[in-house]
Amino acid sequence: MKKVTGIGGIFFKCKDPEKMKVWYTTHLGLHTNEYGATFDWGEATDSTKKGSTQWSPFEDSTTYFEPSAKDFMINYRVADLEALVEELKKGGIPIIDNIETYEYGKFAHIIDIEGNKIELWEPND
Numbered sequence: 001m002k003k004v005t006g007i008g009g010i011f012f013k014c015k016d017p018e019k020m021k022v023w024y025t026t027h028l029g030l031h032t033n034e035y036g037a038t039f040d041w042g043e044a045t046d047s048t049k050k051g052s053t054q055w056s057p058f059e060d061s062t063t064y065f066e067p068s069a070k071d072f073m074i075n076y077r078v079a080d081l082e083a084l085v086e087e088l089k090k091g092g093i094p095i096i097d098n099i100e101t102y103e104y105g106k107f108a109h110i111i112d113i114e115g116n117k118i119e120l121w122e123p124n125d
Contacts, residue, residue: 007075010074038053050125077122
């Protein structure tokens with residue numbers, strides 16, 4: 001079974017996300033939007049298959065990363081979220097919410113052995 005297929009996004013807390021986006025735009029050339037920046041790419045094995053990785057600064061007061069107390073969260077792209085969640089449950093991995101479906105994919109969250117919240121994303125590429 002394929003599990004993680006890539007990095008879907010890097011999310012981190014900061015004091016002022018808008019200033020952070022401006023800084024990265026000015027000094028590193030990121031093209032930002034309301035969510036941060038999106039990096040589009042093609043799969044190495046099939047360049048006709050497109051994907052993206054999201055870079056997003058969050059307010060340092062966000063509760064989105066809870067129950068983790070860490071200042072970051074990594075989003076992993078996965079091939080079959082429902083099957084993976086079932087496999088993780090069998091392995092005793094804490095699943096902290098139900099699978100949610102949006103127009104851009106399915107999401108679920110787990111906690112790793114050091115308390116990091118991990119976002120799992122099955123994209124609709």
